Amino acid sequence: MSNTTLDIWQLAARFPGNHARYYAWCKFATDPLYAAVFTALTDTTAPLLDIGCGMGLCSFYLRESGCKFPMRGLDFDAKKIAIARKAAAVHAPDLVFETSDARTDLPAHSGSVTILDILQYLDPAAQTTLLREAAARIAPGGKLVIRTGIEDPGWRFTLTKLTDWFGVLCFWMKSKPISYPRPEELTATLEASGLRGTIRPMWGRTPFNNWLAVFERA
Numbered sequence: 001m002s003n004t005t006l007d008i009w010q011l012a013a014r015f016p017g018n019h020a021r022y023y024a025w026c027k028f029a030t031d032p033l034y035a036a037v038f039t040a041l042t043d044t045t046a047p048l049l050d051i052g053c054g055m056g057l058c059s060f061y062l063r064e065s066g067c068k069f070p071m072r073g074l075d076f077d078a079k080k081i082a083i084a085r086k087a088a089a090v091h092a093p094d095l096v097f098e099t100s101d102a103r104t105d106l107p108a109h110s111g112s113v114t115i116l117d118i119l120q121y122l123d124p125a126a127q128t129t130l131l132r133e134a135a136a137r138i139a140p141g142g143k144l145v146i147r148t149g150i151e152d153p154g155w156r157f158t159l160t161k162l163t164d165w166f167g168v169l170c171f172w173m174k175s176k177p178i179s180y181p182r183p184e185e186l187t188a189t190l191e192a193s194g195l196r197g198t199i200r201p202m203w204g205r206t207p208f209n210n211w212l213a214v215f216e217r218a
């Protein structure tokens with residue numbers, strides 16, 4: 001599988017409306033996240049559950065990059081799910097998007113799971129529950145891929161938090177950021193749930209304190 005020939009203009013143009021298209025293009029052009037998820041999932045064929053999928057950018061990116069496994073995205077923001085569904089109806093009818101709250105409505109699943117930039121919207125107890133629930137859904141050969149801002153005293157973290165608040169203030173995010181995990185807490189929860197893996201900074205060319213965790217069944 002390779003995503004080196006991915007045309008991000010074409011991919012962004014699949015989303016309905018100028019705002020969604022511009023947002024998608026900015027994310028694909030500047031955020032190293034989706035390429036990192038693609039790399040992490042390259043050697044698996046397990047079905048993917050994308051928790052907090054937003055407009056489904058990750059699923060569209062992976063499908064366009066050649067990933068053939070089934071993909072299902074969940075988000076509690078019905079407007080974003082509607083955008084994802086509209087794009088999927090025309091360009092990728094096999095992608096599934098559902099409105100669902102990660103705190104209460106996780107479906108049965110066995111395969112890989114992605115949790116990308118959503119942990120900060122949950123309180124610490126809900127984060128731990130979500131991590132455990134996600135770990136329980138990782139099949140042998142599947143991966144759990146998490147991207148999250150990490151709390152530390154540096155300027156990157158301050159900027160990460162300010163940007164998350166900006167998303168709330170311009171009504172793009174339905175809920176406000178509550179709490180950012182620490183890497184050792186995240187690792188401890190996942191290891192206690194029977195997974196092994198690594199967590200490391202993934203700044204790319206962004207100014208944010210984003211880290212990437214990739215775990216699999218021990």
Ligand SMILES: C[S@@+](CC[C@H](N)C(=O)[O-])C[C@H]1O[C@@H](n2cnc3c(N)ncnc32)[C@H](O)[C@@H]1O
Nearest residue numbers: 052053054057075076077101102116117118121
């Ligand atoms: C920063 S966006 C990331 C979107 C997507 N994961 C991506 O990386 O392109 C965070 C997403 O988490 C969703 N979210 C926050 N709390 C949630 C919850 N309790 N249940 C489901 N989705 C949630 C928001 O609606 C939003 O779409």
